[in-house]
Amino acid sequence: MDGVNLTPLKQIHNPKGDVFHAMKKSDTNFYGFGEAYFSFINKDDIKGWKKHTKMTLNLIVPVGKIEFVIYDENKNDFLNVKLSKNNYQRLTILPGLWMAFRGYNRHNLLLNLANIEHNLTEAMNIDLNKIEYKW
Amino acid sequence: MDGVNLTPLKQIHNPKGDVFHAMKKSDTNFYGFGEAYFSFINKDDIKGWKKHTKMTLNLIVPVGKIEFVIYDENKNDFLNVKLSKNNYQRLTILPGLWMAFRGYNRHNLLLNLANIEHNLTEAMNIDLNKIEYKW
Numbered sequence: 001m002d003g004v005n006l007t008p009l010k011q012i013h014n015p016k017g018d019v020f021h022a023m024k025k026s027d028t029n030f031y032g033f034g035e036a037y038f039s040f041i042n043k044d045d046i047k048g049w050k051k052h053t054k055m056t057l058n059l060i061v062p063v064g065k066i067e068f069v070i071y072d073e074n075k076n077d078f079l080n081v082k083l084s085k086n087n088y089q090r091l092t093i094l095p096g097l098w099m100a101f102r103g104y105n106r107h108n109l110l111l112n113l114a115n116i117e118h119n120l121t122e123a124m125n126i127d128l129n130k131i132e133y134k135w
Numbered sequence: 136m137d138g139v140n141l142t143p144l145k146q147i148h149n150p151k152g153d154v155f156h157a158m159k160k161s162d163t164n165f166y167g168f169g170e171a172y173f174s175f176i177n178k179d180d181i182k183g184w185k186k187h188t189k190m191t192l193n194l195i196v197p198v199g200k201i202e203f204v205i206y207d208e209n210k211n212d213f214l215n216v217k218l219s220k221n222n223y224q225r226l227t228i229l230p231g232l233w234m235a236f237r238g239y240n241r242h243n244l245l246l247n248l249a250n251i252e253h254n255l256t257e258a259m260n261i262d263l264n265k266i267e268y269k270w
Contacts, residue, residue: 034160103152
């Protein structure tokens, strides 16, 4: 889907606890740093839909498993991606796409490394049932 | 301790899963973005000692509880900080200080938002017993 990138990330094994890469400034699809925040999502709960008009999201899932659904309203096209330790990639979502996500495990955590700071005027929220999708 | 800052961070309650802030570009002690990575640390395991000569670390603990010990070799001074959901702060460590950390819970995770990219020449590692500290 245009506006969406998946970048495989390194996982470095260590007997005391692994190291998982997230993002480097020199990565080819680095769009700048504005803000970093975590979002927990409970098993079977869904957060969304949300659309950013300026913010590029970089989503990484170090704990649990999260299903992301991205919707391009211009092409009426959906993309479904599940991220976890076993499919450890960075999901980059450019502005203009709708996004929602669901927790799969007991504990699920995402990190968003956003290229600009969050502000209420650039993000739109609509109820889950406003975009038809068979979860 | 000189070269160490603790910044309280916002935790936003949400019944589907909380949102925890990590860092914003506009934060007063923002030193730039170079790289982000996660480090897991098992219960009772200790990683360290490590000293960075150029990298400023911004450490955040979204999962579990981690004890950080920082050592200023010039002043022979130690600082001990435990971070967790209940003491949710960003620990900023400027270059030139030794650091080691221990896991407390079954699952412990830190995020480091570093101001430069990791490179082997700017970091020094020594064995845990090389700096005497009663863990």
